[in-house]
Amino acid sequence: MLTLTFLGVGSAFAKRNFQSNALVEAWNVGPHAQSEPDDNLLIDFGGTGPLALHQLKDQPGFGYLNDAGRIRYAAIRNLFITHLHGDHIGGLEELAVMTRYGTNSPRPRLHIAKPLVAPLWENSLKGGLGVHADGMATLSDYFDVNALDPVENARFALLNRNEFTPISTDHIRIRTKLDWPSFGLLIRDRSSAETVLYSGDTRFDPEGLGPLMRDAKLIFHEVQLEEEARPVHATWSELRSLPPEIRKKMRLYHVSDAHFDRQYAGAEVEFLGFSRAQIRYTLFDSQGGPSLPGGLATD
Numbered sequence: 099m100l101t102l103t104f105l106g107v108g109s110a111f112a113k114r115n116f117q118s119n120a121l122v123e124a125w126n127v128g129p130h131a132q133s134e135p136d137d138n139l140l141i142d143f144g145g146t147g148p149l150a151l152h153q154l155k156d157q158p159g160f161g162y163l164n165d166a167g168r169i170r171y172a173a174i175r176n177l178f179i180t181h182l183h184g185d186h187i188g189g190l191e192e193l194a195v196m197t198r199y200g201t202n203s204p205r206p207r208l209h210i211a212k213p214l215v216a217p218l219w220e221n222s223l224k225g226g227l228g229v230h231a232d233g234m235a236t237l238s239d240y241f242d243v244n245a246l247d248p249v250e251n252a253r254f255a256l257l258n259r260n261e262f263t264p265i266s267t268d269h270i271r272i273r274t275k276l277d278w279p280s281f282g283l284l285i286r287d288r289s290s291a292e293t294v295l296y297s298g299d300t301r302f303d304p305e306g307l308g309p310l311m312r313d314a315k316l317i318f319h320e321v322q323l324e325e326e327a328r329p330v331h332a333t334w335s336e337l338r339s340l341p342p343e344i345r346k347k348m349r350l351y352h353v354s355d356a357h358f359d360r361q362y363a364g365a366e367v368e369f370l371g372f373s374r375a376q377i378r379y380t381l382f383d384s385q386g387g388p389s390l391p392g393g394l395a396t397d
Contacts, residue, residue, distance in 0.1 A: 099125040100260045100287070100381040101135075102296075102318070103160075105150035107351045107375050109322070109331075110185040116375065117144040117185040118320065118352045120296070121154070122285075124256040129378065134162030137256045139176040139209075141283065141296065145188030150375070157376050172201035176254075177241070178209045178262065180298040181269060181280035182222060191226045194240035198230075208241035209254045211264050213279040215245050248281070260382070261286040265310065267300035270330055284310055287382040294318070294381045299352070301329060302336035311344050316381065318373060320352035338368060349373045 101123045106116020119142040123135035140147075148169065155163035155170070163170050171193055180186055197206055210218065219237040228235055237243055246252035246264055253263040262283050269280035282298035295314040297307065304311075311317055322331035331352065337345070350365070351373040365371055373379075 099128040099383050100256070100285070101125070101129065101378045102294075102381055103154070103378050104351060104373055104375045105154060106146060107353060107373050108146075109352050109354045110183065112185075112353075112355050113146065114355045115353070116146040116150040117188075118142075119144055119147050119150065119186070119189075120318075121151075122256070122381075123378075124260055126257070128383075129159050134173065137175055138173070139178060139256060139262070140174055141178050142180055142186040143177065143189040143193055144183075144185035146185075147189030148192050154376055159378070169196070171196040172203035174206050176207045176209060176256070178264075178283065179214060179218065180267075180282065182214060182217060183299070186299075187218065187222055191223060194223070194227055198240050205240060205242045207244055208237075209244045209246060209262070211248050211279060211281050212245045213248075215243065255288075259288050261288055265307075267298050268303045268306060269299045269301065282307075284314075285381060290382070292382065297332075299330075300332060302332040304340065311340075311348075315347065316379075317344070317348040319348050319350060321350040323353060323357045342368070345369050349379075 103121045105119045105121060106112065108115035108117055110117065119140065122139040122141060124137040125132055125135050151163065151169050154160050163173050174193065197203065223237065227240060230239070244254060246254065248264050248266055251263065253261055255261050262285055264281040265284050266276050267280045267282050268275050270278040272278050280299060282300060283296040285294040285296065293314045294316045295310050295318070297319040299320055300307070319337065320331055321334055321337055322329055323334050325333055325335060345368050347370065349370045353372065
């Protein structure tokens with residue numbers, strides 16, 4: 099079984115609903131029969147990530163993340179970073195320090211597209227992590243780095259069954275489409291060949307993501323509810339233009355605090371609705387398929 103739980107479902111500056119980071123858990127049986135997963139993966143860990151994880155650890159079924167009232171960072175085994183904005187990497191310094199000095203566990207494995215490796219360290223983490231008690235440090239002092247080449251369609255797996263393939267997304271442009279590295283994930287069950295799409299941050303891109311959305315059993319897609327002339331996120335009106343057969347398997351996330359409580363007519367009719375934080379969504383069950391329509395977990 100493979101499940102996904104949002105730490106938060108908010109946009110970059112969300113506080114009340116936290117930023118959109120997610121915890122994927124791989125189970126040989128499932129949360130109904132196991133106290134903790136056999137493997138797991140954080141998709142991003144932004145500035146509100148530590149506080150969101152601190153709250154999640156106290157929820158039923160997530161006790162394995164609790165270490166006497168503190169976050170049990172040793173329980174986090176894998177990370178995937180979609181891109182280098184603070185709402186996706188702002189919590190990495192805390193995680194890196196706590197796993198290096200606060201536990202005796204192996205370094206968490208960092209799955210990251212090759213174009214992001216050098217700038218993540220040089221531009222974002224080196225200032226705080228570049229020196230430690232033993233002298234100068236590198237990214238590999240804190241993480242077991244698995245650099246993935248997106249050109250070669252590189253991928254990684256959990257439990258040798260759940261396959262994760264980074265997909266380029268059209269988020270920020272320097273001059274042309276995809277010239278600034280940003281990624282989502284295509285999640286595939288190797289047994290059934292069924293897929294789930296996690297968009298990451300992206301503009302509306304039916305040409306690039308359309309075939310993946312068409313084939314996926316379930317889609318988690320970011321949305322910007324505000325309309326603007328030059329958006330760098332997929333807007334509400336743009337996503338509403340997708341065919342109904344795609345919208346009906348799409349859960350939306352990445353909503354600002356200011357808009358979160360507003361009622362958007364048709365959200366639960368035109369789409370599967372808005373994703374909720376601290377709720378396990380079942381991506382694949384033990385037989386390889388989504389357990390319930392829309393991926394809602396039963397536990």
